[in-house]
Amino acid sequence: MGCILYTDNYKILGIDTSCDDTSAAVITAEDKILSNIVSSQSDIHKRYGGIVPELSSRRHIEMIWPVVNEALNRAKTSLDDIDAIAVCYGPGLIGSLLVGCSFAKAVGYAKGIPVVAVNHLEGHVFSIFLGKERPDFPFISLIASGGHTSLYIVNGFGQYAELGRTRDDAAGEAYDKVAKLLGLGYPGGPIIDKLAKDGNPKAFNFPRAYIPGPFDFSFSGLKTAVKLRVHDLEFKGQNKKMGLLNDIAASFQSAVVDVLVRKVEWAIVKRAIKRIALSGGVAANSELREKMLEMAERRGVDLFLPSPYLCTDNAAMIAAAGHRHFTAGNVASIDLNPKAYLPL
Amino acid sequence: MKKIITASPEGTEGWGFKIGESLKIKEAGIVFLYGDLGAGKTVFIKGIASALNIPKRDVGSASFVIVAEYETSPPFHHIDLYRLERDDDIEALGIWEYIDSDGITVVEWAERLSEVPEEILKEAIKVRISHCNENSREIIIEGVPDSLFA
Numbered sequence: 001m002g003c004i005l006y007t008d009n010y011k012i013l014g015i016d017t018s019c020d021d022t023s024a025a026v027i028t029a030e031d032k033i034l035s036n037i038v039s040s041q042s043d044i045h046k047r048y049g050g051i052v053p054e055l056s057s058r059r060h061i062e063m064i065w066p067v068v069n070e071a072l073n074r075a076k077t078s079l080d081d082i083d084a085i086a087v088c089y090g091p092g093l094i095g096s097l098l099v100g101c102s103f104a105k106a107v108g109y110a111k112g113i114p115v116v117a118v119n120h121l122e123g124h125v126f127s128i129f130l131g132k133e134r135p136d137f138p139f140i141s142l143i144a145s146g147g148h149t150s151l152y153i154v155n156g157f158g159q160y161a162e163l164g165r166t167r168d169d170a171a172g173e174a175y176d177k178v179a180k181l182l183g184l185g186y187p188g189g190p191i192i193d194k195l196a197k198d199g200n201p202k203a204f205n206f207p208r209a210y211i212p213g214p215f216d217f218s219f220s221g222l223k224t225a226v227k228l229r230v231h232d233l234e235f236k237g238q239n240k241k242m243g244l245l246n247d248i249a250a251s252f253q254s255a256v257v258d259v260l261v262r263k264v265e266w267a268i269v270k271r272a273i274k275r276i277a278l279s280g281g282v283a284a285n286s287e288l289r290e291k292m293l294e295m296a297e298r299r300g301v302d303l304f305l306p307s308p309y310l311c312t313d314n315a316a317m318i319a320a321a322g323h324r325h326f327t328a329g330n331v332a333s334i335d336l337n338p339k340a341y342l343p344l
Numbered sequence: 345m346k347k348i349i350t351a352s353p354e355g356t357e358g359w360g361f362k363i364g365e366s367l368k369i370k371e372a373g374i375v376f377l378y379g380d381l382g383a384g385k386t387v388f389i390k391g392i393a394s395a396l397n398i399p400k401r402d403v404g405s406a407s408f409v410i411v412a413e414y415e416t417s418p419p420f421h422h423i424d425l426y427r428l429e430r431d432d433d434i435e436a437l438g439i440w441e442y443i444d445s446d447g448i449t450v451v452e453w454a455e456r457l458s459e460v461p462e463e464i465l466k467e468a469i470k471v472r473i474s475h476c477n478e479n480s481r482e483i484i485i486e487g488v489p490d491s492l493f494a
Contacts, residue, residue, distance in 0.1 A: 147408035168386055168405055216401070227382050341412055
Protein backbone atom coordinates (compact mmCIF):
# COMPACT_ATOMS: atom_id res chain seq x y z
CA MET A 1 0.00 0.00 0.00
CA GLY A 2 1.04 3.57 -0.75
CA CYS A 3 4.46 5.13 -0.67
CA ILE A 4 3.98 7.63 2.12
CA LEU A 5 6.73 7.53 4.71
CA TYR A 6 5.41 7.10 8.21
CA THR A 7 6.95 9.55 10.58
CA ASP A 8 5.86 10.93 13.90
CA ASN A 9 5.14 14.22 12.15
CA TYR A 10 2.44 12.74 9.98
CA LYS A 11 -0.78 13.95 11.63
CA ILE A 12 -4.44 13.31 10.92
CA LEU A 13 -7.32 15.37 12.24
CA GLY A 14 -10.41 13.26 12.84
CA ILE A 15 -13.94 14.68 13.07
CA ASP A 16 -17.14 12.94 14.16
CA THR A 17 -20.56 14.60 14.33
CA SER A 18 -22.69 11.54 13.64
CA CYS A 19 -24.81 11.78 16.76
CA ASP A 20 -25.18 13.89 19.89
CA ASP A 21 -21.51 14.61 20.50
CA THR A 22 -19.15 16.80 18.55
CA SER A 23 -15.73 15.18 18.54
CA ALA A 24 -12.30 16.01 17.12
CA ALA A 25 -8.96 14.25 17.54
CA VAL A 26 -5.40 14.38 16.29
CA ILE A 27 -3.52 11.11 15.88
CA THR A 28 -0.34 10.04 14.10
CA ALA A 29 -0.11 7.55 11.26
CA GLU A 30 1.15 5.08 13.87
CA ASP A 31 -2.20 5.32 15.68
CA LYS A 32 -0.77 7.36 18.53
CA ILE A 33 -3.45 9.62 20.04
CA LEU A 34 -2.22 13.21 20.49
CA SER A 35 -5.66 14.50 21.49
CA ASN A 36 -9.21 13.20 21.51
CA ILE A 37 -11.93 15.69 22.47
CA VAL A 38 -15.59 14.71 22.92
CA SER A 39 -17.86 17.70 23.52
CA SER A 40 -20.02 16.27 26.34
CA GLN A 41 -16.94 15.06 28.21
CA SER A 42 -14.95 18.25 27.90
CA ASP A 43 -14.84 21.58 29.70
CA ILE A 44 -15.95 23.30 26.52
CA HIS A 45 -19.34 21.75 26.98
CA LYS A 46 -19.61 23.32 30.43
CA ARG A 47 -18.51 26.70 29.11
CA TYR A 48 -21.29 26.59 26.55
CA GLY A 49 -23.79 25.48 29.18
CA GLY A 50 -26.01 22.47 29.21
CA ILE A 51 -25.41 18.96 30.42
CA VAL A 52 -27.90 16.98 28.39
CA PRO A 53 -26.66 16.79 24.82
CA GLU A 54 -28.96 18.54 22.39
CA LEU A 55 -29.89 16.73 19.26
CA SER A 56 -30.05 19.71 17.00
CA SER A 57 -27.40 20.21 14.37
CA ARG A 58 -27.22 23.83 15.56
CA ARG A 59 -25.35 22.53 18.57
CA HIS A 60 -22.74 20.91 16.35
CA ILE A 61 -22.35 24.19 14.46
CA GLU A 62 -21.65 26.01 17.73
CA MET A 63 -19.30 23.33 18.99
CA ILE A 64 -17.26 22.33 15.97
CA TRP A 65 -14.67 25.13 15.95
CA PRO A 66 -14.09 25.11 19.74
CA VAL A 67 -13.76 21.31 19.75
CA VAL A 68 -11.37 21.26 16.76
CA ASN A 69 -9.30 24.07 18.26
CA GLU A 70 -9.10 22.26 21.57
CA ALA A 71 -7.99 19.08 19.78
CA LEU A 72 -5.28 20.99 17.88
CA ASN A 73 -4.11 22.83 21.02
CA ARG A 74 -3.93 19.70 23.15
CA ALA A 75 -1.94 18.02 20.38
CA LYS A 76 0.34 21.10 20.34
CA THR A 77 -0.21 21.49 16.63
CA SER A 78 -2.12 23.64 14.14
CA LEU A 79 -3.98 23.12 10.88
CA ASP A 80 -0.73 23.98 9.07
CA ASP A 81 0.76 20.72 10.35
CA ILE A 82 -2.22 18.51 9.56
CA ASP A 83 -1.66 16.14 6.62
CA ALA A 84 -5.22 14.89 6.21
CA ILE A 85 -8.68 15.42 7.65
CA ALA A 86 -10.76 12.30 8.27
CA VAL A 87 -14.47 12.95 8.64
CA CYS A 88 -17.35 10.62 9.47
CA TYR A 89 -19.96 10.77 6.64
CA GLY A 90 -22.44 8.21 7.99
CA PRO A 91 -24.38 6.41 9.23
CA GLY A 92 -26.03 8.85 11.60
CA LEU A 93 -28.38 11.78 11.86
CA ILE A 94 -28.16 13.56 8.53
CA GLY A 95 -28.33 17.14 9.85
CA SER A 96 -25.53 16.41 12.30
CA LEU A 97 -23.35 14.61 9.74
CA LEU A 98 -23.74 17.58 7.39
CA VAL A 99 -22.03 19.86 9.91
CA GLY A 100 -18.93 17.68 10.15
CA CYS A 101 -18.71 17.05 6.40
CA SER A 102 -19.24 20.70 5.44
CA PHE A 103 -16.67 21.77 8.01
CA ALA A 104 -14.07 19.24 6.83
CA LYS A 105 -14.58 20.13 3.17
CA ALA A 106 -14.42 23.89 3.81
CA VAL A 107 -11.29 23.69 5.97
CA GLY A 108 -9.69 21.18 3.62
CA TYR A 109 -10.38 23.39 0.62
CA ALA A 110 -9.23 26.61 2.30
CA LYS A 111 -6.03 25.08 3.71
CA GLY A 112 -5.29 22.65 0.89
CA ILE A 113 -5.60 19.61 3.17
CA PRO A 114 -6.92 16.35 1.66
CA VAL A 115 -10.18 15.08 3.16
CA VAL A 116 -11.03 11.40 3.58
CA ALA A 117 -14.53 10.07 4.26
CA VAL A 118 -14.93 7.42 6.96
CA ASN A 119 -17.86 5.17 7.76
CA HIS A 120 -18.65 5.44 11.48
CA LEU A 121 -18.72 1.64 11.79
CA GLU A 122 -15.29 1.35 10.21
CA GLY A 123 -14.12 3.82 12.85
CA HIS A 124 -15.42 1.51 15.58
CA VAL A 125 -13.65 -1.47 14.00
CA PHE A 126 -10.34 0.42 13.98
CA SER A 127 -10.73 1.82 17.52
CA ILE A 128 -8.98 -1.37 18.61
CA PHE A 129 -5.80 -0.24 16.82
CA LEU A 130 -5.53 2.78 19.13
CA GLY A 131 -4.58 0.50 22.01
CA LYS A 132 -1.29 -1.18 22.84
CA GLU A 133 -2.44 -4.68 21.89
CA ARG A 134 -3.51 -4.89 18.25
CA PRO A 135 -5.06 -7.91 16.56
CA ASP A 136 -3.66 -9.52 13.41
CA PHE A 137 -6.13 -10.14 10.59
CA PRO A 138 -8.54 -11.81 10.34
CA PHE A 139 -10.51 -11.07 13.49
CA ILE A 140 -14.14 -11.13 14.56
CA SER A 141 -15.39 -7.63 15.34
CA LEU A 142 -18.47 -7.01 17.47
CA ILE A 143 -19.76 -3.44 17.36
CA ALA A 144 -22.38 -2.87 20.06
CA SER A 145 -23.55 0.66 20.71
CA GLY A 146 -26.67 2.80 21.05
CA GLY A 147 -27.15 2.83 17.30
CA HIS A 148 -25.61 -0.42 16.10
CA THR A 149 -25.17 -4.06 16.96
CA SER A 150 -23.25 -5.83 14.19
CA LEU A 151 -20.83 -8.69 13.82
CA TYR A 152 -18.13 -8.73 11.14
CA ILE A 153 -15.15 -10.73 10.03
CA VAL A 154 -12.39 -8.21 9.38
CA ASN A 155 -9.97 -9.72 6.87
CA GLY A 156 -7.91 -6.58 6.44
CA PHE A 157 -8.36 -2.87 5.98
CA GLY A 158 -11.35 -2.39 3.66
CA GLN A 159 -12.22 -6.10 3.78
CA TYR A 160 -15.26 -6.62 5.95
CA ALA A 161 -17.75 -9.46 5.78
CA GLU A 162 -20.93 -8.85 7.74
CA LEU A 163 -22.02 -11.91 9.67
CA GLY A 164 -25.08 -10.36 11.25
CA ARG A 165 -26.72 -7.31 12.74
CA THR A 166 -29.70 -6.31 14.81
CA ARG A 167 -33.10 -6.66 13.23
CA ASP A 168 -34.69 -4.12 15.55
CA ASP A 169 -33.14 -2.33 18.56
CA ALA A 170 -29.40 -2.01 19.11
CA ALA A 171 -28.02 -3.43 22.38
CA GLY A 172 -27.20 0.05 23.71
CA GLU A 173 -30.63 1.26 22.73
CA ALA A 174 -32.19 -1.52 24.80
CA TYR A 175 -30.11 -0.29 27.77
CA ASP A 176 -31.26 3.30 27.22
CA LYS A 177 -34.90 2.38 26.83
CA VAL A 178 -34.96 0.04 29.83
CA ALA A 179 -33.16 2.69 31.96
CA LYS A 180 -35.77 5.23 30.92
CA LEU A 181 -38.73 3.01 31.73
CA LEU A 182 -37.17 2.33 35.15
CA GLY A 183 -36.75 6.09 35.61
CA LEU A 184 -32.96 5.86 35.79
CA GLY A 185 -31.67 8.54 33.42
CA TYR A 186 -29.39 8.65 30.37
CA PRO A 187 -27.23 7.02 29.12
CA GLY A 188 -28.59 3.77 30.49
CA GLY A 189 -25.53 1.55 30.11
CA PRO A 190 -23.34 2.72 32.99
CA ILE A 191 -26.34 3.11 35.36
CA ILE A 192 -27.68 -0.40 34.73
CA ASP A 193 -24.17 -1.88 34.84
CA LYS A 194 -23.68 -0.38 38.32
CA LEU A 195 -27.09 -1.47 39.67
CA ALA A 196 -26.60 -4.97 38.26
CA LYS A 197 -23.53 -5.53 40.44
CA ASP A 198 -25.81 -5.81 43.50
CA GLY A 199 -28.63 -7.70 41.83
CA ASN A 200 -29.56 -11.31 41.19
CA PRO A 201 -29.24 -12.07 37.47
CA LYS A 202 -31.58 -15.05 37.88
CA ALA A 203 -34.36 -13.11 39.65
CA PHE A 204 -36.26 -12.69 36.38
CA ASN A 205 -36.04 -14.95 33.39
CA PHE A 206 -36.00 -12.44 30.55
CA PRO A 207 -35.95 -13.80 26.99
CA ARG A 208 -32.73 -14.39 25.04
CA ALA A 209 -33.50 -13.98 21.37
CA TYR A 210 -31.64 -16.58 19.33
CA ILE A 211 -33.39 -15.83 16.07
CA PRO A 212 -33.05 -17.92 12.89
CA GLY A 213 -30.31 -15.83 11.21
CA PRO A 214 -27.56 -17.34 13.37
CA PHE A 215 -25.59 -14.09 13.72
CA ASP A 216 -28.47 -11.60 13.69
CA PHE A 217 -29.56 -9.94 16.92
CA SER A 218 -32.90 -8.82 18.32
CA PHE A 219 -33.31 -6.82 21.52
CA SER A 220 -36.80 -5.41 21.03
CA GLY A 221 -38.55 -8.37 22.63
CA LEU A 222 -36.30 -8.17 25.68
CA LYS A 223 -37.13 -4.49 26.15
CA THR A 224 -40.86 -5.29 25.89
CA ALA A 225 -40.54 -8.19 28.34
CA VAL A 226 -38.88 -5.91 30.91
CA LYS A 227 -41.58 -3.32 30.41
CA LEU A 228 -44.42 -5.82 30.87
CA ARG A 229 -42.76 -7.25 33.97
CA VAL A 230 -42.34 -3.80 35.51
CA HIS A 231 -46.02 -3.03 34.90
CA ASP A 232 -46.98 -6.34 36.43
CA LEU A 233 -44.90 -5.62 39.55
CA GLU A 234 -46.43 -2.16 39.86
CA PHE A 235 -49.88 -3.68 39.54
CA LYS A 236 -49.15 -6.14 42.34
CA GLY A 237 -47.68 -3.33 44.45
CA GLN A 238 -44.28 -5.07 44.59
CA ASN A 239 -42.41 -2.32 42.82
CA LYS A 240 -41.10 -0.80 46.06
CA LYS A 241 -39.41 -4.01 47.16
CA MET A 242 -35.83 -3.57 48.33
CA GLY A 243 -33.27 -4.47 45.73
CA LEU A 244 -35.86 -4.89 42.99
CA LEU A 245 -34.21 -2.41 40.65
CA ASN A 246 -30.91 -4.23 41.12
CA ASP A 247 -32.54 -7.55 40.31
CA ILE A 248 -34.23 -6.20 37.18
CA ALA A 249 -30.98 -4.54 36.06
CA ALA A 250 -28.96 -7.72 36.68
CA SER A 251 -31.49 -9.98 34.95
CA PHE A 252 -31.78 -7.65 31.95
CA GLN A 253 -28.02 -7.24 31.66
CA SER A 254 -27.36 -10.96 31.82
CA ALA A 255 -29.86 -11.50 28.98
CA VAL A 256 -28.03 -8.95 26.79
CA VAL A 257 -24.58 -10.24 27.68
CA ASP A 258 -25.56 -13.93 27.20
CA VAL A 259 -26.71 -13.25 23.64
CA LEU A 260 -23.70 -11.15 22.68
CA VAL A 261 -21.22 -13.67 24.10
CA ARG A 262 -23.02 -16.67 22.60
CA LYS A 263 -23.17 -15.18 19.10
CA VAL A 264 -19.49 -14.23 19.15
CA GLU A 265 -18.68 -17.73 20.39
CA TRP A 266 -20.65 -19.26 17.49
CA ALA A 267 -18.81 -17.02 15.08
CA ILE A 268 -15.33 -18.03 16.28
CA VAL A 269 -16.27 -21.71 16.24
CA LYS A 270 -18.02 -21.69 12.84
CA ARG A 271 -15.43 -19.51 11.16
CA ALA A 272 -12.41 -20.88 13.02
CA ILE A 273 -11.06 -17.43 13.83
CA LYS A 274 -8.81 -16.98 16.83
CA ARG A 275 -9.17 -13.28 17.55
CA ILE A 276 -12.09 -11.19 18.81
CA ALA A 277 -12.30 -7.40 19.06
CA LEU A 278 -15.10 -5.50 20.77
CA SER A 279 -16.07 -1.89 20.17
CA GLY A 280 -18.95 0.53 20.65
CA GLY A 281 -20.33 1.93 23.90
CA VAL A 282 -21.65 -1.42 25.12
CA ALA A 283 -18.08 -2.78 24.95
CA ALA A 284 -17.40 -0.58 28.00
CA ASN A 285 -19.86 -2.70 30.01
CA SER A 286 -18.06 -4.51 32.83
CA GLU A 287 -20.08 -7.72 32.70
CA LEU A 288 -19.75 -8.02 28.92
CA ARG A 289 -15.98 -7.59 29.17
CA GLU A 290 -15.76 -10.16 31.97
CA LYS A 291 -17.99 -12.78 30.33
CA MET A 292 -16.38 -12.33 26.93
CA LEU A 293 -12.97 -12.82 28.53
CA GLU A 294 -14.14 -16.03 30.26
CA MET A 295 -15.43 -17.35 26.94
CA ALA A 296 -12.24 -16.35 25.11
CA GLU A 297 -10.11 -18.17 27.69
CA ARG A 298 -12.31 -21.25 27.53
CA ARG A 299 -12.04 -21.28 23.73
CA GLY A 300 -8.35 -20.38 23.69
CA VAL A 301 -8.77 -17.25 21.57
CA ASP A 302 -7.40 -13.72 22.03
CA LEU A 303 -9.76 -10.96 23.08
CA PHE A 304 -8.98 -7.31 22.26
CA LEU A 305 -10.79 -4.65 24.26
CA PRO A 306 -10.42 -0.88 23.70
CA SER A 307 -10.19 1.37 26.76
CA PRO A 308 -13.73 2.33 27.79
CA TYR A 309 -13.28 5.91 26.54
CA LEU A 310 -12.42 4.59 23.06
CA CYS A 311 -15.49 2.35 23.02
CA THR A 312 -17.95 5.24 22.93
CA ASP A 313 -18.12 7.58 19.94
CA ASN A 314 -14.93 9.56 19.44
CA ALA A 315 -13.00 11.12 16.59
CA ALA A 316 -9.69 9.29 17.21
CA MET A 317 -11.26 6.13 15.81
CA ILE A 318 -12.41 8.06 12.73
CA ALA A 319 -8.82 9.27 12.26
CA ALA A 320 -7.52 5.70 12.75
CA ALA A 321 -9.62 4.40 9.87
CA GLY A 322 -9.03 7.67 8.00
CA HIS A 323 -5.27 7.56 7.70
CA ARG A 324 -5.55 4.03 6.30
CA HIS A 325 -7.83 5.40 3.57
CA PHE A 326 -5.41 8.25 3.00
CA THR A 327 -2.49 5.84 2.62
CA ALA A 328 -4.59 3.78 0.21
CA GLY A 329 -5.25 6.92 -1.85
CA ASN A 330 -8.98 7.15 -1.05
CA VAL A 331 -9.34 10.92 -0.94
CA ALA A 332 -12.86 12.41 -0.98
CA SER A 333 -13.89 14.96 -3.58
CA ILE A 334 -15.45 18.32 -2.80
CA ASP A 335 -18.91 16.93 -3.56
CA LEU A 336 -18.76 14.46 -0.64
CA ASN A 337 -22.25 14.06 0.82
CA PRO A 338 -23.13 12.45 4.14
CA LYS A 339 -25.43 9.46 4.24
CA ALA A 340 -27.86 8.63 7.05
CA TYR A 341 -27.95 4.98 6.01
CA LEU A 342 -24.53 3.57 5.19
CA PRO A 343 -23.78 -0.12 5.65
CA LEU A 344 -20.12 -1.01 6.10
CA MET B 345 -61.82 4.16 12.03
CA LYS B 346 -61.20 0.46 12.38
CA LYS B 347 -60.15 -1.64 15.32
CA ILE B 348 -58.16 -4.80 14.75
CA ILE B 349 -56.77 -7.38 17.16
CA THR B 350 -53.65 -9.21 16.00
CA ALA B 351 -52.43 -12.39 17.64
CA SER B 352 -48.74 -12.21 16.74
CA PRO B 353 -45.97 -9.88 15.52
CA GLU B 354 -46.53 -11.42 12.06
CA GLY B 355 -50.17 -10.32 12.21
CA THR B 356 -49.16 -6.77 13.16
CA GLU B 357 -46.63 -6.73 10.36
CA GLY B 358 -49.29 -7.98 7.94
CA TRP B 359 -51.47 -4.94 8.62
CA GLY B 360 -48.45 -2.72 8.05
CA PHE B 361 -47.96 -4.45 4.71
CA LYS B 362 -51.59 -3.71 3.74
CA ILE B 363 -51.15 -0.01 4.55
CA GLY B 364 -47.81 -0.04 2.70
CA GLU B 365 -49.45 -1.46 -0.43
CA SER B 366 -52.07 1.29 -0.45
CA LEU B 367 -49.35 3.94 -0.03
CA LYS B 368 -47.32 2.38 -2.81
CA ILE B 369 -50.20 2.79 -5.25
CA LYS B 370 -50.55 6.49 -4.31
CA GLU B 371 -46.73 6.87 -4.29
CA ALA B 372 -47.13 9.25 -1.35
CA GLY B 373 -48.51 9.46 2.14
CA ILE B 374 -47.97 10.18 5.80
CA VAL B 375 -48.45 7.67 8.59
CA PHE B 376 -48.48 8.74 12.25
CA LEU B 377 -47.87 5.91 14.69
CA TYR B 378 -48.86 6.14 18.34
CA GLY B 379 -48.09 3.58 21.01
CA ASP B 380 -45.94 2.80 24.01
CA LEU B 381 -42.52 1.17 24.17
CA GLY B 382 -42.71 -2.35 22.79
CA ALA B 383 -46.18 -1.89 21.31
CA GLY B 384 -44.99 -3.04 17.90
CA LYS B 385 -44.49 0.20 15.97
CA THR B 386 -41.26 -0.94 14.36
CA VAL B 387 -42.84 -4.29 13.48
CA PHE B 388 -45.72 -2.45 11.78
CA ILE B 389 -43.22 -0.30 9.86
CA LYS B 390 -41.32 -3.39 8.70
CA GLY B 391 -44.62 -4.39 7.10
CA ILE B 392 -45.05 -1.02 5.38
CA ALA B 393 -41.45 -1.10 4.16
CA SER B 394 -41.67 -4.61 2.78
CA ALA B 395 -44.65 -3.49 0.64
CA LEU B 396 -42.20 -0.96 -0.82
CA ASN B 397 -39.69 -3.76 -1.53
CA ILE B 398 -37.35 -2.73 1.28
CA PRO B 399 -35.92 -5.90 2.87
CA LYS B 400 -37.35 -6.32 6.37
CA ARG B 401 -33.86 -6.89 7.70
CA ASP B 402 -32.88 -3.37 6.62
CA VAL B 403 -35.59 -1.79 8.76
CA GLY B 404 -34.79 -1.54 12.44
CA SER B 405 -35.38 0.91 15.21
CA ALA B 406 -34.76 4.50 14.10
CA SER B 407 -34.58 5.86 17.66
CA PHE B 408 -30.85 6.46 17.35
CA VAL B 409 -30.60 8.03 13.91
CA ILE B 410 -34.06 9.63 14.29
CA VAL B 411 -34.52 9.71 10.51
CA ALA B 412 -33.81 6.65 8.38
CA GLU B 413 -34.03 7.53 4.71
CA TYR B 414 -34.41 4.88 2.02
CA GLU B 415 -33.70 5.84 -1.56
CA THR B 416 -36.56 3.81 -2.93
CA SER B 417 -39.07 4.88 -5.53
CA PRO B 418 -41.08 6.51 -4.02
CA PRO B 419 -38.58 7.54 -1.31
CA PHE B 420 -39.35 6.22 2.17
CA HIS B 421 -38.62 8.14 5.38
CA HIS B 422 -38.82 6.40 8.74
CA ILE B 423 -38.81 9.01 11.51
CA ASP B 424 -38.66 8.12 15.21
CA LEU B 425 -39.27 10.93 17.71
CA TYR B 426 -38.55 8.79 20.81
CA ARG B 427 -35.47 10.76 21.86
CA LEU B 428 -36.89 14.17 21.03
CA GLU B 429 -38.69 15.77 23.90
CA ARG B 430 -38.53 19.45 23.01
CA ASP B 431 -40.52 21.14 20.26
CA ASP B 432 -37.36 22.99 19.23
CA ASP B 433 -35.53 19.73 18.52
CA ILE B 434 -38.44 18.40 16.50
CA GLU B 435 -38.58 21.62 14.47
CA ALA B 436 -34.80 21.57 13.94
CA LEU B 437 -35.09 18.05 12.58
CA GLY B 438 -36.95 19.44 9.59
CA ILE B 439 -39.88 17.10 10.11
CA TRP B 440 -42.33 19.24 8.14
CA GLU B 441 -39.96 19.28 5.17
CA TYR B 442 -39.91 15.47 5.18
CA ILE B 443 -43.69 15.38 5.40
CA ASP B 444 -44.00 17.92 2.55
CA SER B 445 -41.44 16.12 0.39
CA ASP B 446 -42.23 13.51 -2.25
CA GLY B 447 -42.61 10.00 -1.04
CA ILE B 448 -43.84 8.20 2.02
CA THR B 449 -43.12 9.40 5.55
CA VAL B 450 -43.81 7.34 8.64
CA VAL B 451 -43.52 8.99 12.06
CA GLU B 452 -43.13 6.90 15.22
CA TRP B 453 -44.00 8.47 18.59
CA ALA B 454 -46.29 10.94 16.80
CA GLU B 455 -47.69 11.83 20.23
CA ARG B 456 -44.53 13.96 20.62
CA LEU B 457 -45.79 16.34 17.91
CA SER B 458 -47.48 19.07 19.88
CA GLU B 459 -49.02 20.95 16.97
CA VAL B 460 -49.85 19.29 13.71
CA PRO B 461 -51.31 21.55 10.98
CA GLU B 462 -54.95 20.67 10.28
CA GLU B 463 -54.38 19.84 6.61
CA ILE B 464 -51.61 17.37 7.46
CA LEU B 465 -53.68 15.74 10.18
CA LYS B 466 -56.54 15.33 7.71
CA GLU B 467 -54.29 13.72 5.14
CA ALA B 468 -52.40 11.41 7.50
CA ILE B 469 -53.14 7.80 8.33
CA LYS B 470 -53.17 7.41 12.11
CA VAL B 471 -52.25 4.08 13.65
CA ARG B 472 -52.56 3.49 17.40
CA ILE B 473 -51.07 0.26 18.73
CA SER B 474 -51.43 -1.05 22.27
CA HIS B 475 -50.59 -4.21 24.20
CA CYS B 476 -53.26 -6.82 24.89
CA ASN B 477 -50.83 -9.46 26.13
CA GLU B 478 -47.38 -10.76 25.26
CA ASN B 479 -48.00 -11.25 21.54
CA SER B 480 -51.47 -9.86 20.93
CA ARG B 481 -51.99 -6.20 20.00
CA GLU B 482 -54.92 -3.88 19.46
CA ILE B 483 -54.47 -1.68 16.39
CA ILE B 484 -56.72 1.28 15.65
CA ILE B 485 -56.37 2.63 12.13
CA GLU B 486 -57.83 5.95 11.01
CA GLY B 487 -57.69 7.70 7.67
CA VAL B 488 -57.88 4.81 5.22
CA PRO B 489 -60.83 3.76 3.05
CA ASP B 490 -63.04 0.98 4.49
CA SER B 491 -62.30 -1.10 1.40
CA LEU B 492 -58.88 -1.83 2.89
CA PHE B 493 -60.50 -3.92 5.57
CA ALA B 494 -62.71 -5.93 3.23
